[in-house]
Amino acid sequence: MPVRPVHEGGGGRAEVALPTRTRQDTGVGFYSRHIFPALCDYALDRPLIAEHRRQLLARAHGRILEIGFGTGLNLPHYPPSVRQITAIDPNQGMSRRARRRIRQAGIAVELCPLSSEQLPFADGAFDCIVSTFTLCSVRDVSRGLAEVYRVLAPGGQLLFLEHGLAPDAAIQKWQRRLNPLQVLFGDGCHLDRRITTLVAGLPFSSVDCAEFYLPHTPKTHGYLYQGVATR
Numbered sequence: 093m094p095v096r097p098v099h100e101g102g103g104g105r106a107e108v109a110l111p112t113r114t115r116q117d118t119g120v121g122f123y124s125r126h127i128f129p130a131l132c133d134y135a136l137d138r139p140l141i142a143e144h145r146r147q148l149l150a151r152a153h154g155r156i157l158e159i160g161f162g163t164g165l166n167l168p169h170y171p172p173s174v175r176q177i178t179a180i181d182p183n184q185g186m187s188r189r190a191r192r193r194i195r196q197a198g199i200a201v202e203l204c205p206l207s208s209e210q211l212p213f214a215d216g217a218f219d220c221i222v223s224t225f226t227l228c229s230v231r232d233v234s235r236g237l238a239e240v241y242r243v244l245a246p247g248g249q250l251l252f253l254e255h256g257l258a259p260d261a262a263i264q265k266w267q268r269r270l271n272p273l274q275v276l277f278g279d280g281c282h283l284d285r286r287i288t289t290l291v292a293g294l295p296f297s298s299v300d301c302a303e304f305y306l307p308h309t310p311k312t313h314g315y316l317y318q319g320v321a322t323r
């Protein structure tokens with residue numbers, strides 16, 4: 093059954109039928125739709141993280157796609173020149189929680205209940221793709237990134253801020269131990285993905301990435317990758 097995007101924030105664009113399955117169709121339950129969105133806000137709506145979002149999104153430009161839009165925590169950090177974005181997230185519980193932020197942002201958001209592994213957009217449709225704390229959760233992350241690469245225009249940029257595998261062996265050991273619990277309670281989130289390796293698996297012309305531990309955060313969960321990959 094076709095899925096239609098929700099237009100919020102003064103969009104007014106034509107609706108397009110998007111043939112895909114939502115996560116609700118795949119049986120994600122009450123926890124994912126109602127509890128996990130609140131936990132996400134609790135964990136990710138922090139001033140320290142907001143500063144990294146602002147730094148990253150300062151480069152957002154042109155036709156923008158945000159994958160794993162979540163509860164809309166990036167919206168206040170887009171530069172004023174950004175008036176419109178396309179966003180996807182398979183969890184409609186997240187999208188419900190995002191509505192207030194969308195209204196306040198003054199950015200027209202075309203929000204579609206989609207997964208990044210299967211994007212119904214043309215090759216090269218976007219100049220900029222934003223992914224924050226999302227690649228940890230994409231089930232088939234290689235396929236998700238391949239789709240991101242496909243829909244990026246030549247010269248377009250993937251802006252990413254992700255957590256993942258730490259460089260220290262002792263931390264990695266704990267990340268691997270905790271991973272099954274994290275996947276369960278983090279709605280599919282993995283602690284042990286080396287983001288630079290995943291991004292470098294695609295033929296981007298350049299990848300610039302800073303890696304660091306976020307202060308005041310358990311090291312298993314707070315090793316961040318902040319970067320730009322240019323197609």
Ligand SMILES: C[S@@+](CC[C@H](N)C(=O)[O-])C[C@H]1O[C@@H](n2cnc3c(N)ncnc32)[C@H](O)[C@@H]1O
Nearest residue numbers: 160161162165183186207208224225226229230
């Ligand atoms: C930890 S939340 C981060 C939300 C938001 N990006 C942020 O920075 O606050 C991860 C998000 O990725 C979404 N997600 C999970 N699998 C996905 C997929 N295959 N494609 C796109 N988004 C996905 C989840 O529904 C969730 O909203």
